[in-house]
Amino acid sequence: MHPLLLPWRTTSFFLVFGFLFFSAATLPACKSTDLVGMQNATNLSTQLTTLMNKANEPFAKHSDEIKSAMSALMAAEQHATEQPRNKIIAKQWTTLRTGLVEPFITRWKEGKLDKDFIKEAVLQVQNSLAAIRKAGKK
Amino acid sequence: MPDKKEIQKALDGLDDQVITLVSDFVKRRRAHYEQAAKSLHDQLKKDTRRYAELLADEKISREDFEFLLQGRATQLKIELLAELAISKAKFEDIAVAILKLTIQTVFALI
Numbered sequence: 001m002h003p004l005l006l007p008w009r010t011t012s013f014f015l016v017f018g019f020l021f022f023s024a025a026t027l028p029a030c031k032s033t034d035l036v037g038m039q040n041a042t043n044l045s046t047q048l049t050t051l052m053n054k055a056n057e058p059f060a061k062h063s064d065e066i067k068s069a070m071s072a073l074m075a076a077e078q079h080a081t082e083q084p085r086n087k088i089i090a091k092q093w094t095t096l097r098t099g100l101v102e103p104f105i106t107r108w109k110e111g112k113l114d115k116d117f118i119k120e121a122v123l124q125v126q127n128s129l130a131a132i133r134k135a136g137k138k
Numbered sequence: 139m140p141d142k143k144e145i146q147k148a149l150d151g152l153d154d155q156v157i158t159l160v161s162d163f164v165k166r167r168r169a170h171y172e173q174a175a176k177s178l179h180d181q182l183k184k185d186t187r188r189y190a191e192l193l194a195d196e197k198i199s200r201e202d203f204e205f206l207l208q209g210r211a212t213q214l215k216i217e218l219l220a221e222l223a224i225s226k227a228k229f230e231d232i233a234v235a236i237l238k239l240t241i242q243t244v245f246a247l248i
Binding site: 088089091092095096099100103104107113114116117120121123124127128131132134135138 | 185188189192197198199202205206208209210212213215216217219220222223224226227
């Protein structure tokens with residue numbers, strides 16, 4: 001046998017070990033469900049819906065509640081950003097905050113909002129949070 | 139002791155199975171995408187029509203209407219990102235399925 005060639009028993013050992021090592025390294029890459037992230041989406045769906053439904057009342061009356069909801073939303077976004085292999089879901093949270101929730105709060109700050117408008121805006125936030133949960137369940 | 143030629147033959151024989159496996163996943167993914175796109179489009183049409191009716195009935199202002207359209211575009215973006223997350227997960231499923239097939243084949247011979 002050529003001295004550079006390993007005996008078959010050694011080669012097969014390395015082959016099997018290599019496969020096992022590769023599978024052990026690869027399987028955790030299949031992202032498991034982020035339970036905290038899912039819980040954040042569920043909790044915020046209730047918190048934001050309750051808050052937004054009060055937008056037909058003066059903004060100042062609910063400023064503490066608004067601050068609390070915005071903190072919870074930013075914490076959820078931060079959590080998503082810190083998870084490994086979670087770029088897409090983190091992007092969803094950022095889009096929800098900058099494209100839906102903050103613009104709604106800004107309009108509310110300008111003055112009380114109509115019920116029909118609030119109902120539709122709430123639906124958009126609820127459906128977006130459902131999409132975040134869907135992505136989290138993958 | 140396992141025959142090296144047998145192992146080589148078995149691994150070469152996986153080529154067709156891998157192609158079949160991948161095309162099965164892609165077929166399923168294509169069907170999923172078509173269904174998801176149709177569903178998202180149907181919902182988008184339904185919502186836009188509802189906003190337009192609210193505007194026509196003067197239940198919301200033009201400013202509200204434009205705000206809702208913009209918000210609906212944001213919602214669609216978030217929904218599309220969800221589909222992208224799922225397709226990425228499916229790609230990982232393909233990699234794991236190929237890995238399992240290869241390992242099982244080798245284990246069957248040694």
